[in-house]
Amino acid sequence: MFYRLSGIKHTRYASSRALWPVTADRRIMQVLVALALLAPFFLSDLYLTSYMLPWLIWTAAALSLTLLMGMAGQLHFGFAAVLAIGAYTSIHLTRAGVPFEFALLGAGLMSAFIGVIFGAAALRVKGLYLVMATLAMQYLVEWVIINVPAISGGAQATLSTPDVTFLFVPLQSDASLYYMALLWTVVVTLLLLNIKRTSFGRALVAVRDKDFAAAVIGVDPVKYKLLAFFAASFLGGVTGAILAFCYYQAVTPEQFGFNVSIQLVAMVLVGGLGSVIGAYLGAGFVLLLPIVLTNVLAFVASYEWMPISFNLIAHIPLMVYGALIIGVLLYEPLGLAKIYDNLRKYFVVWPFRHTQS
Amino acid sequence: MKPFTRWLASVAGAAALGLGGAAQAEKEPIKFALLQDFTAVYTFVTNEYHQGQRDYLRFVNETGGVEGHMIETIVRDTANEPQRGLEAYNRARREGAVLVDFFSTPVSRAAVNRVLDDEVVMITALHGRGDASEGETFPFIFPMMATYWSQSTVLADYIDQHQGGLEGKRIALVHIDSPFGREPMPILKDLAEKKGFDLRAFAYPSPGTEQSATWSDVRRYRPDHVIIWGAGGGQQVSVREAIRNGIRQENILSVVWLAETDARNVGGNHLKGVKRFEAVGTGTDHAVIQDIMEHVIEPGHGQGSASNVGTTYYNIGVATMAVAVEAARLAMQEFGAPLTGEKLRDGFRMIENFDARGMMPPITITADDHQGGGYGRVSAWNGEAWEPLTDWYSAHQDIVWEEIEKDAAGFREGR
Numbered sequence: 001m002f003y004r005l006s007g008i009k010h011t012r013y014a015s016s017r018a019l020w021p022v023t024a025d026r027r028i029m030q031v032l033v034a035l036a037l038l039a040p041f042f043l044s045d046l047y048l049t050s051y052m053l054p055w056l057i058w059t060a061a062a063l064s065l066t067l068l069m070g071m072a073g074q075l076h077f078g079f080a081a082v083l084a085i086g087a088y089t090s091i092h093l094t095r096a097g098v099p100f101e102f103a104l105l106g107a108g109l110m111s112a113f114i115g116v117i118f119g120a121a122a123l124r125v126k127g128l129y130l131v132m133a134t135l136a137m138q139y140l141v142e143w144v145i146i147n148v149p150a151i152s153g154g155a156q157a158t159l160s161t162p163d164v165t166f167l168f169v170p171l172q173s174d175a176s177l178y179y180m181a182l183l184w185t186v187v188v189t190l191l192l193l194n195i196k197r198t199s200f201g202r203a204l205v206a207v208r209d210k211d212f213a214a215a216v217i218g219v220d221p222v223k224y225k226l227l228a229f230f231a232a233s234f235l236g237g238v239t240g241a242i243l244a245f246c247y248y249q250a251v252t253p254e255q256f257g258f259n260v261s262i263q264l265v266a267m268v269l270v271g272g273l274g275s276v277i278g279a280y281l282g283a284g285f286v287l288l289l290p291i292v293l294t295n296v297l298a299f300v301a302s303y304e305w306m307p308i309s310f311n312l313i314a315h316i317p318l319m320v321y322g323a324l325i326i327g328v329l330l331y332e333p334l335g336l337a338k339i340y341d342n343l344r345k346y347f348v349v350w351p352f353r354h355t356q357s
Numbered sequence: 358m359k360p361f362t363r364w365l366a367s368v369a370g371a372a373a374l375g376l377g378g379a380a381q382a383e384k385e386p387i388k389f390a391l392l393q394d395f396t397a398v399y400t401f402v403t404n405e406y407h408q409g410q411r412d413y414l415r416f417v418n419e420t421g422g423v424e425g426h427m428i429e430t431i432v433r434d435t436a437n438e439p440q441r442g443l444e445a446y447n448r449a450r451r452e453g454a455v456l457v458d459f460f461s462t463p464v465s466r467a468a469v470n471r472v473l474d475d476e477v478v479m480i481t482a483l484h485g486r487g488d489a490s491e492g493e494t495f496p497f498i499f500p501m502m503a504t505y506w507s508q509s510t511v512l513a514d515y516i517d518q519h520q521g522g523l524e525g526k527r528i529a530l531v532h533i534d535s536p537f538g539r540e541p542m543p544i545l546k547d548l549a550e551k552k553g554f555d556l557r558a559f560a561y562p563s564p565g566t567e568q569s570a571t572w573s574d575v576r577r578y579r580p581d582h583v584i585i586w587g588a589g590g591g592q593q594v595s596v597r598e599a600i601r602n603g604i605r606q607e608n609i610l611s612v613v614w615l616a617e618t619d620a621r622n623v624g625g626n627h628l629k630g631v632k633r634f635e636a637v638g639t640g641t642d643h644a645v646i647q648d649i650m651e652h653v654i655e656p657g658h659g660q661g662s663a664s665n666v667g668t669t670y671y672n673i674g675v676a677t678m679a680v681a682v683e684a685a686r687l688a689m690q691e692f693g694a695p696l697t698g699e700k701l702r703d704g705f706r707m708i709e710n711f712d713a714r715g716m717m718p719p720i721t722i723t724a725d726d727h728q729g730g731g732y733g734r735v736s737a738w739n740g741e742a743w744e745p746l747t748d749w750y751s752a753h754q755d756i757v758w759e760e761i762e763k764d765a766a767g768f769r770e771g772r
Contacts, residue, residue, distance in 0.1 A: 046451055050444035095771065146536060153771075156486050156764050157536030158466050160771040248439065249470050253536060254463035255439055291444050294434055309661060310411070311404055314395035314434035 003348045019193055036182055040175040049174050051288060053181055057243050058287050060185045062267040062279040063192050064235035070274025071201060072228035073208025074122050077131045078138030079264045082233050084256035085111040085141060086240030088151055091159050091251060100164035104238050111237025112230045119229025123222055138258055145253045152253060160250045177246040184242050188235055192276050204228055270328055272335025281336035293317035386429040387685055387696050390449035390457040394437040401618055402670050403460060409674025411660040412653050417682050419652045424689040439467035450475055455698050456681055460484060462537060472497050476698040482677045483613055483636060488764035490728035499705050499727045501680055506757045507731030508634045509541035512610045513548050514752030515735045516582050523552040529580035531595060533587040534560040541586060547756045565591020572598040588614040593622045596631060606630030616669035620738050628738045635736045637676040639743045641667035643716040645675060679713040718749035731757060
């Protein structure tokens with residue numbers, strides 16, 4: 001009823017291979033894009049700068065990691081270090097007078113270069129052992145940033161981002177920063193949706209499922225593993241630069257610590273491994289849910305129905321959050337994306353229970 | 358969203374008017390935002406600090422508020438994460454907060470540009486950027502106690518004055534491998550050149566629960582004095598390792614982060630003789646703490662365990678709010694209500710020789726100097742309590758200010 005599939009027959013390859021072949025899906029996407037574009041006009045600056053902006057940027061980061069972990073099956077527990085390389089490279093490049101557009105490229109390339117060096121470990125080790133290798137990247141990069149004042153920015157170890165323009169638009173107002181982040185997230189999203197349909201994407205999936213089987217059918221695992229690390233690190237590096245310029249506006253090493261890497265992995269896993277919409281949902285869950293829970297609880301506590309210490313109020317959201325993560329993983333191990341998928345399938349045939357296929 | 362919140366606000370406003378008509382018309386409250394990390398890294402330190410802040414504010418409210426205005430607190434957990442801190446900050450700013458205290462270096466560093474733009478006062482006692490002492494560049498940021506740089510000069514000066522001079526000595530700085538741990542390095546290096554002592558830095562990896570490799574290096578260096586520079590659990594490990602490696606307690610000096618809880622955790626009398634920098638007096642025999650006991654703790658309005666009252670971090674929390682309330686009072690007297698961030702800033706800059714009735718060193722904050730003079734003292738653990746060894750003093754502020762000016766200039770250029 002909602003999706004109105006009956007009678008729709010794709011008569012051209014182009015229409016059946018479109019990103020959203022079903023009209024209703026396309027309509028939903030159009031509405032979402034329109035809402036995102038109009039957000040600065042109907043959202044207050046609090047929701048724009050504290051919810052939408054970080055959510056979009058972390059989604060881009062989670063999407064970059066999805067390319068590596070979800071599609072190519074290479075675990076990466078040091079992705080915050082990739083973001084850090086991008087952030088620091090872009091700041092140092094813009095400070096040296098390089099235009100922001102090229103600084104973004106430079107950030108991506110530098111991250112990709114260093115990411116590939118550590119990714120080379122993936123040629124020899126898999127699974128938990130690869131986790132250890134990428135952890136090494138996290139700690140090495142952090143150590144280098146902290147211990148080289150030329151990178152971290154002297155005794156305060158804080159670097160402010162200079163004022164920049166992107167394609168002649170100055171990035172100062174809340175709205176311009178938001179649109180910059182939105183642009184990048186949309187680019188990454190479209191890229192990932194399309195990579196899934198290319199020979200490159202299929203080769204990654206083949207390597208993920210069984211790398212020697214992929215070699216047997218003529219997919220070079222060495223090449224594709226390195227390419228996966230290169231592409232994901234490039235996207236991660238640019239995302240790190242966007243994070244620094246559009247959101248933090250001042251970078252310190254603590255912003256890219258090990259806990260951030262774990263958060264990114266959690267976003268990908270809770271959202272649903274390998275799913276694009278999962279990255280959006282996972283980033284929202286991991287990033288925004290603790291904030292929302294904290295505020296809800298503070299609101300409830302403000303009525304003073306019962307005396308609770310500030311310490312307990314601070315810890316209750318953690319318990320609820322933990323329970324929710326376990327709940328999601330127990331109820332739907334495939335992540336939030338699968339829950340969305342189930343809902344969609346339900347409505348595709350509603351009011352009936354089963355579809356013919 | 359906007360129309361809805363406006364509707365909500367108007368309904369709330371109408372209700373408030375209705376109630377206000379019935380009740381006595383109250384003066385507009387002053388809002389302080391205490392957006393701190395209760396759950397991630399600072400744990401018991403924040404708890405005691407926050408408890409002191411809240412108890413002091415309660416005491417102020419119980420005794421008539423600031424010029425009749427009550428102080429309201431906005432409290433949120435940030436888990437030491439910048440993005441959560443920024444969200445809480447943006448929300449608090451909309452609710453009308455004029456002062457914000459994150460008590461977390463990563464969060465306050467990420468908030469620097471924003472508070473400068475929004476003209477909200479941010480206090481960064483014992484955390485955040487040391488160069489924010491430069492009031493011209495950072496007009497809305499108030500470190501208001503000795504920065505880490507000033508702490509290092511006070512400790513070095515103590516060795517110079519009371520432990521047989523610095524010349525020809527070997528000083529080891531054993532620090533956590535983070536920007537915070539490396540912070541005193543430039544100052545101590547300058548001092549080493551000036552005073553002619555040998556300085557070597559030894560870093561241990563964060564979070565500092567395992568330091569044995571570092572300390573065997575320290576032992577080989579055979580230092581005369583060891584300055585330990587860490588926070589939280591790492592400090593206890595440092596003290597234990599130092600003693601195990603044959604360094605006598607009286608030659609161990611610590612940054613401000615060493616308190617009663619650490620002494621308890623190290624155990625027995627092991628900590629006896631260890632020295633630390635002290636920014637605010639400890640214990641309950643200060644006039645301010647006695648007042649809090651009388652008006653807040655005894656009637657049962659305390660925010661936490663009464664056994665925390667008078668501990669190091671509790672008193673630091675009391676001191677931060679004492680200075681903030683004093684600034685608010687001065688600002689209200691000078692400029693009248695309602696209090697804004699700008700008025701509060703000027704109130705801070707009017708503070709002169711304020712010592713919270715003897716609990717802390719007399720600080721004077723001016724438009725240029727937001728540090729308040731960099732005073733502190735050295736105290737030692739006597740087995741039961743931290744006993745002050747010196748009077749309040751500051752040392753080598755010329756070197757400290759050189760570094761402050763240099764970093765503040767770097768900030769101005771980068772911005």
